[in-house]
Amino acid sequence: MGLLPEAFVQVLLQERARLLAIAVAITGDAHAAEDVFQQVVAAALQAKAAFREREHVLAWALRATRHRALNAARDRRFTPLPAHVLDLLEGAFGDPAGPPVTDHAAALPHCLENLSESARRLVRFRYEEGLSAAAISTRTGRSTDGIYHSLARIHRTLRACVELQLSRFHQSISEEIGR
């Protein structure tokens, strides 16, 4: 007997960050990635009889996300990374021992709060409004290169913060187990 719709939709929602991330790697755009995710959920609902296990759903969803993201990239006239590089990324995202995507995504809001007001404004332009660096440059009157530098610094700060959060979390778990 196949999985119930509730079960595989739950898997897709749990793995949403992972699927969105692979779609971003291919489309370069978070909003396009969200559209791809919606398509994948819809397609999963139509293909429900085929799913037997949770791992099956995840493997199917990764592949479906990749195909749909490639279509979206083509529609946007965006050139994605070559197929063999996408294979590597897909493998890394699908690997249970790979990056802790869900933990990482969960730690991000706290780190976002610690950013300065001006940094948050740039993040909003870039990720909430989906503006390119050139468009942000027009909006703010700064150079495009300057915007890239600032956004790169923001990403480095966020990454360091998330890693710190995760290491503290793992340390507290170890201490808990040690007791």
Next chain:
Amino acid sequence: MTLSDANLPETDIDELFLRYCDGALSAHELARLSELIEDNHTVRSQFLTLCIHAATLPEHQAVMRASTNETAHLQLPKPTNPRNFSSTLWKFAAAACLCLCVTAPLIFIASRGLEPDLLLGDRPALGSLSRSTGLVRIGNVPIDLRTGTPPSLLSGDTVSTIGVDASAELTLLDGTSVLLSSNTEAKFEGPLGRCVTVRHGNLAAAAASLDQTVPLRISTPEANVASQGTRLLLSRADGKTRVGVVEGKVRVTDPTDQMALEMNAGDQAEALSGEVRRIPNLPIPQAVAFRFSPTARSGWQLGKLSFEDLLPGSIGALRTIPKICSDGLLRHTVESENCWTTGMFSIHPDTWVSVRYRIKEAGWFEMIVVARSHDIRHRPGVVFAAPPDILNCQPGVWRTVHYRLADFKVVESPEVPSPLVGFVLGLNSGARDVGLSVDQVWINRGEAPAPFPE
């Protein structure tokens, strides 16, 4: 920056990722980035992390900004450049107003004497849900007014109307009436509930006038709206907030730059992040027509442009796309933009709705018109559904149907106020994709349906 050095600093990988997402890498640079991801485990790991950031930041940022806006009125403005005296003065005045927004309701309550039963737990009661249709939730609790007394609205409560046929009318303690139309989520705070945060959807408010210092404040991620003794309409979706003033005066402030726009009765404004602008105040038409082309979606927000097997003279159609709706159901949908504040067309007894469509597989679909009362003192949120004979359609053939709107079924509405204004048009085939495409939709008034206006 060049890509000649394989040991690129961490920040340079970040920059490369950003340029990659913008499509700003040359073919050579893209090939080099590919090599780095392939050969260098650290680069690959960093690239994966960047993808996670880019994928999840829009949501985190939007949530954070919405919660920041909820508390923005409690914060004093930051010190400004002393040379900009007028700006400083304005911000000082704004700070004074904000403080009064917080303290005046307390003074108001103290002067009236707060009854003990208005305090439930540690959250003060703000009012109650007086009417509802469809699925309405306060917090996570579904509300059914038919099976109990109207529930109290407490400070901090979020009210959600789930589905196009859902609406909720709330009466606050000061007499302010707030109506939430279909698919809306709003949080009520402040001692009198006069600070409302709209996450998405449509709201109509008739704000009671307390005194000049206690405005009804409505916040969205794009705008802070302050009104006093006014009636207004507000919609929020897709990073855009629209405000229409029916009566009185309203101030719309952009939360980013603190630019303010004063609006009077009849004015319409739109707030995008960083910008608040007036939009034309046009009379609501009695007839409208939509057609689609490679460059024009005619303002329809949901649907995919399609150009296959069109009729002569047609240059584009809109095909349904799957959408997970707020009620959790999948529907294959085409839908117009939400014209809650401006109105799309006025509805009369002789209003006709016409649509030219094609399906690829036998199956059903439904057409709905979502309408509100022209006068927002009467309850809005009427949903009309097309009569059942729209199901009699033949696959693969373009077909035109005309319906008198008066023959549509009224969904989930015990009363139909008049006159009405249509603000959303949509067609959907539910969970099953029957390949529904539409290439012309038009509304007209008369004894008989009119042909599509060329």
